Amino acid sequence: MSRETTLGAGCTAPTYHDDLRLVQDEIDKCMKCGNCMAVCPVYSVDKDEMAVTRSKIAVAEAVMKGDLSMDDPEVSDMIFNCLVCKSCMTNCPTKVSYDKIALGFRAALVRKNGLPWLKKMIFTSLKNPKFFDVAMKAGASLQGIAFKGDRKLKAISPRSPFAMVGGSFGFDGAGRCPS
Numbered sequence: 001m002s003r004e005t006t007l008g009a010g011c012t013a014p015t016y017h018d019d020l021r022l023v024q025d026e027i028d029k030c031m032k033c034g035n036c037m038a039v040c041p042v043y044s045v046d047k048d049e050m051a052v053t054r055s056k057i058a059v060a061e062a063v064m065k066g067d068l069s070m071d072d073p074e075v076s077d078m079i080f081n082c083l084v085c086k087s088c089m090t091n092c093p094t095k096v097s098y099d100k101i102a103l104g105f106r107a108a109l110v111r112k113n114g115l116p117w118l119k120k121m122i123f124t125s126l127k128n129p130k131f132f133d134v135a136m137k138a139g140a141s142l143q144g145i146a147f148k149g150d151r152k153l154k155a156i157s158p159r160s161p162f163a164m165v166g167g168s169f170g171f172d173g174a175g176r177c178p179s
Contacts, residue, residue, distance in 0.1 A: 021064075023100050033054070036091055041087065042081060050081075057098070059078055060079075071113075076113075
């Protein structure tokens with residue numbers, strides 16, 4: 001099989017989506033200064049060092065060296081716990097392109113493990129705009145079945161069965177969607 005066949009018609013060279021080794025230069029640029037922490041929206045919510053770009057780059061470096069496995073669920077969770085908003089890149093003195101690192105690792109994880117069923121279903125529906133439009137209209141008209149408004153809390157609260165599964169749908173311990 002030719003390289004063009006494996007990469008797709010018209011593509012002649014791999015990108016960081018195809019080959020993780022291509023992000024090594026970006027990983028090497030990081031001097032672990034922590035300037036990314038000041039602007040990271042995920043860190044501002046989580047207040048956890050593992051949410052900061054420098055920690056994610058350290059994990060990516062450990063995976064590249066073979067010290068950590070991509071099969072580790074914590075590695076996957078950490079790499080996907082990023083909005084790829086590029087705020088960290090604007091504050092980085094060495095101009096690390098973290099988006100390339102994150103997207104390259106995400107592509108490698110999907111190649112290795114596949115997409116979760118929900119994401120697969122969503123992305124499949126995006127390929128069919130008519131189906132997606134119908135699904136969005138149905139979801140909008142049926143949202144009152146799953147959620148109820150709470151004016152006092154200025155939030156939405158789940159109705160059963162969501163209240164029983166709570167955290168797996170992003171709700172706090174009281175069954176409310178955090179603001």
